[in-house]
Amino acid sequence: MSMVHEIAKEAGVSASTVSRVLRNETKGKRVDSVERSERIRKIAHRLGYTQCWRATSFANGKTCGIGLVSEHSEWLFYGMMGQLAGELSRALNQLGYHLVVIPVEETGNWKQLVSGGRVDGVVVLHHYSDSIRKNLEPLNLPLIVVGDSHGVHTHGVVYADEDGAYAATRHLIELGHQRISMYARDVVRPHCSVDERRRGFEGAMREAGLDDGAFWCVPEEELFHRIVRTPSPPTAILCYCHVEAELLYQLAWRYGLSVPRDLSVIAFNDLPSTARMSPPLSTVGFDVARVGAMTAKLIVEAVEGRHGETNELIVHPSLNLRASTSPPGAKST
């Protein structure tokens, strides 16, 4: 006999009542039923009742699981993605849900995870590729895409990358820089964030009447030539993310350049480690805790059919100015 029935017998009520009470599905208007609820809860506690989620999920068709779907799973928990995954999982827990990690691999196991009703909804982080879309769309699962607006209309959270790049570039221009480049490693995959950051950069450059053709998407070796082995190298660089900044710091260290005196550096992604760089890195950052919380809210609303007032959220960047940017030739800010 199932636990719920035992409690029911003990309390002299029906299993449905027990079930309802234990899920707080009683309005608590009539006094007698409130008392009875109390009694039921006590008995449940005395008998050491714990809900069997397998049975509940089966009966009501809800798992309370949210899938975190991501390609290139070797980076799944790296840098900002890691922060975000952590925040998301915590926020979901607060809402009574939990995160199921679904790394997208060639093998295709992930499709079963996502299609077998193991999760109520899905969050795709930063790269909603064609392959993922193709598999996800027919399932018609509640879906929130974070940080990929690649031409597709889906609900989700998007970063105001263009604004961020614009603001960072303005900052460099206002410091007096004239020769400014934007740098992304050549291994960075095509992605809307690249396009938008580039657009923000070029917009600010053009507006200031500066050369807006200085977007570099090159291998590391090439950097050496463009910064060290060139007559008039840029005096400031906007980096696609913190990794580019680390590479620039290394280049500077190796060839005796000083950041920021010889080269100002500013980068996307504000991580705990960026503030510990030498010099501390100026960054364009997003409030990851907020993104996590909003994403959780959006996906849960979608799952529960309560389409909240907002189902698309734009996250605005903040400019964190530290010691890696200064007027050209100056020691530091």
Place this chain on the structure above:
Amino acid sequence: MSMVHEIAKEAGVSASTVSRVLRNETKGKRVDSVERSERIRKIAHRLGYTQCWRATSFANGKTCGIGLVSEHSEWLFYGMMGQLAGELSRALNQLGYHLVVIPVEETGNWKQLVSGGRVDGVVVLHHYSDSIRKNLEPLNLPLIVVGDSHGVHTHGVVYADEDGAYAATRHLIELGHQRISMYARDVVRPHCSVDERRRGFEGAMREAGLDDGAFWCVPEEELFHRIVRTPSPPTAILCYCHVEAELLYQLAWRYGLSVPRDLSVIAFNDLPSTARMSPPLSTVGFDVARVGAMTAKLIVEAVEGRHGETNELIVHPSLNLRASTSPPGAKST
């Protein structure tokens, strides 16, 4: 009518047979049944069958979910933990399981996740606290603890931290350093890794007849005094983890010290970013991909009742010598 029954009717067999075939529970000895299996699979495919995991889990009592339980969830996916979580989730997928993230919070929601049969087993990362143990033990869930051997006898994966610290210290001694300290920030919680790394450090120091009392667990401000404002500061430092190294680099940068000429630095944790530091950081690292794979194997064996030949694994460190360590006073290696 359930999917399985539809297929059964279509194929003219019973639901049991369909169920067995679809799970490859046929030995395939008799020719006729092999043919029938083929036919069943074809029909299932044609009808677009996808297994309903909620029903399967309910029926056979297995979720194929493994819980990743961790306190201080804000660090859940930071640094090495993040790498490990990623590797673990990928390895589990290969074995037909998936990772469920269970951040331990004050609120206590996590207990329901872990006790309601939502996961078949649990992996605890790096800190098997009393609070976690107290809640987990009575459940009698298969459990693997990674990186915490704190006096408790459990199956799991442990790091050979003492060996790592010993090897790193030997390296510094062999370079000719005499004044060597080990540094851990004061915010590092008490943990077996601190004790063991310290033991390895002090062992090597004592063995070489050097001062083995130079273990520093101090706030950042104090570092300044012990390195900059002291007559004969250490010439080399072993760091508890990469964060301490970043702080030392910053201190050196701020006060005009050179790494490694004035101060050699070596640290635990080999991460993608450590190789990009300036100078590239010498580290003591563990093969995180292997740890992830082994952990997955151990927990799955425990869940499936196949107690493999090994249920405790010791992971040995590797010394990654880069440019942050050199003989005292020398430019670089």
Place this chain on the structure above:
DNA sequence: ATGAAAGCGCTAACAG
């Protein structure tokens, strides 16, 4: 190797 029947433990629809 297969089929029939009996659950797995809880929830939902409906009538009272």
Place this chain on the structure above:
DNA sequence: CTGTTAGCGCTTTCAT
């Protein structure tokens, strides 16, 4: 608000 009555879809005995 409560009790009755059916399931949720798949797996697993246990005969055959």
